[in-house]
Amino acid sequence: MKKHAISYAIIRFQPHVETEEFANIGIVLVAPRMSYLDFRLETKRLGRLTSFFDSVEAATIRAVLKNYHAELTRIKDIAGHNGNGQTRFEFKLTDNADHLFHALTKDREGIIRFSEVRFAMTDSPKNKLDELFDYYVGRNFASSVYREGLLERHVRNMLKLREIDRNFKKRSFNDGVYSATFPFVEIVDDKPVKILKPIYLGQDDPTRILDHGNKWLFTINRLKQVLPRHIVFAVEGPTGPSLRQRAFREAIDQFRASDIQVVDATKERELLQAVDS
Missing domain, CATH: 3.40.1350 (Trna Endonuclease; Chain: A, domain 1)
Structure with missing residues (x-):
């Protein structure tokens, strides 16, 4: 199968800017030539976050992740990819997914931050997204x-x-x-x-x-x-x-x-x- 160049960034939860401590909570990935933009975000298994950031209420963490999941879904919809290599729009949005990805992962202040952008080759962006999530968030190496x-x-x-x-x-x-x-x-x-x-x-x-x-x-x-x-x-x-x-x-x-x-x-x-x- 043909391999595609992809870019990805790790989504991080960083409530205390002063200490620079963070926890990996998701992955956002783009395959520009496929107009593919997708993400995976941990919104259920929050024990690691609530125990490590014990000064932040569990309800607050859940609310932040729920709202951010909705925001990422909105951005994914704007990219227009339906998951099988075809855009949902009849008109062509040149580099739309790539532009959205880089705008999304641009360094800025906030509770939700991103790692530096990383690159890889894959024949299945969806499988790669799952693999990266399992490694950086699920910590399958452990x-x-x-x-x-x-x-x-x-x-x-x-x-x-x-x-x-x-x-x-x-x-x-x-x-x-x-x-x-x-x-x-x-x-x-x-x-x-x-x-x-x-x-x-x-x-x-x-x-x-x-x-x-x-x-x-x-x-x-x-x-x-x-x-x-x-x-x-x-x-x-x-x-x-x-x-x-x-x-x-x-x-x-x-x-x-x-x-x-x-x-x-x-x-x-x-x-x-x-x-x-």
Whole structure:
């Protein structure tokens, strides 16, 4: 597919000019040759804003974002793009979207600010917009996969400090149909004797916590005949009392009911005892 040049800017919420602190809340993107101008703005999940900017009332934040969403929608409508590469107007608005984009993102005082304009190439401006939003606002780089990777790195460093990392190897197991790879499998006399699997269960939704826990529970139960008996899950859970904590405790109980040893990944002593046992 043909690639298009696009420009984009990150929309930022900056209520206190004095401190220059801000939070990313959206993306505005333009593909000039397509007369494409669109945006994504976070208007629902505002916990990060209300907790960080605790001197600003939640109702005020919601009102600001609601009004700004309406303003961006109005500007998008003026650009005249209907989402499939065609303008809604019969007459041609030369560089209309591009002019609107640069007027919109021009540096000015206010609660809503913009980053510097950035550039990229893409065959789908809409998909690129979603990708940028997920990265800069959704922070998908801090997803469960990312956090689990950090846990693995923490465990690996701990094993190196204990000078026993050479005993733990990455190993895959399969039953002929289903397979799974574990980052730390203790090998003694060329035989796997223990699995140490870091698992992140601090997702922002209780369902996702249970889903991720159930994934690994299914894996262990499915491969039980080919895995070593001693299996340790080093887990990190959510903070604060909430439904997420309830889901986390339920996941832990299910692990233990399947004879899986569970330790707190954030407590080095527990980890070391699990490794040495």
